[in-house]
Amino acid sequence: MVTILGRPGTVVVTGGASGIGLATVERLLDGVADRCAVLDLRPDREVVGRLAERFGTDRISALACDVADQDAVAGAVDRLAQAGPIAGLVNCAGTLLAKPSLDITLADLHRLFDVHVAGSLFAAQAVARTWIARNEPGAIVNLSSVASSFGWPGRLPYPIAKTGTEAMTRTLAVEWARWRIRVNAVAPGTVDSPLMAEGRRPPGVKPIEEVVDRHALGRAAAPSEIADAITFLLSESSSFMTGAVVPVDGGFTITKDSAKELTR
């Protein structure tokens, strides 16, 4: 078994019961990490049962937890840390809101900010405390999105939250480097996951397919393709990377429709 960071431990994956988080858990348990712990609002018993069957019951645990609840996250991470060292954190918990900007409320802004920015910070604080207390290094990977860098009509709170995630990634990377804690982010393009299915039928805004068509590769990613990049950023192979936001976007950010037309 190749352990990430060159030492054994549990990788905590928030939002690990679905989509990119679930694919990351599968990728990590497949010879990369000793154990994974899923923190999710709804850790589906069937999903966790299948993971336990495939990888071993002692290698996977799941806790129901709202990452936007600072005390709940701290408590969950404390419980995990008592059982053994934590080797990494992946912040995949997230949600999307499709709504015209004219109708956005404070509650809408909070809903997205609380899970993406506050939730990622609270999980990061909790694991960082365990590393600092044990004088151990650590690696954190946050989930941004290409949505932070283009105008996406009808999804305003989401790009605001993802821009916040990127700013937080850079600040924590600098602030926590003294404790050998690396903090990076991936910025995926469209990924075929339940999150995107949820955004497919937004009232009054354009369908998600319009965005998919703007990737240079002309398709959405499979969650496993994002999990591979996340695994790299957790591993010793990225030991000199911190504060980076890595696009994993099928060329979305560098594609112009006209240029794409020239190649087809």
Ligand SMILES: NC(=O)c1ccc[n+]([C@@H]2O[C@H](COP(=O)([O-])OP(=O)(O)OC[C@H]3O[C@@H](n4cnc5c(N)ncnc54)[C@H](O)[C@@H]3O)[C@@H](O)[C@H]2O)c1
């Ligand atoms: N799917 C995409 O196209 C895409 C693209 C770019 C970035 N992302 C980001 O990747 C991350 C994962 O997205 P996904 O596509 O796998 O979504 P998903 O909906 O498949 O999974 C998200 C998981 O987060 C959990 N969750 C939601 N709110 C939570 C909370 N408050 N506390 C704990 N868990 C919570 C959900 O229960 C779910 O299991 C998100 O941050 C998302 O914004 C997704």
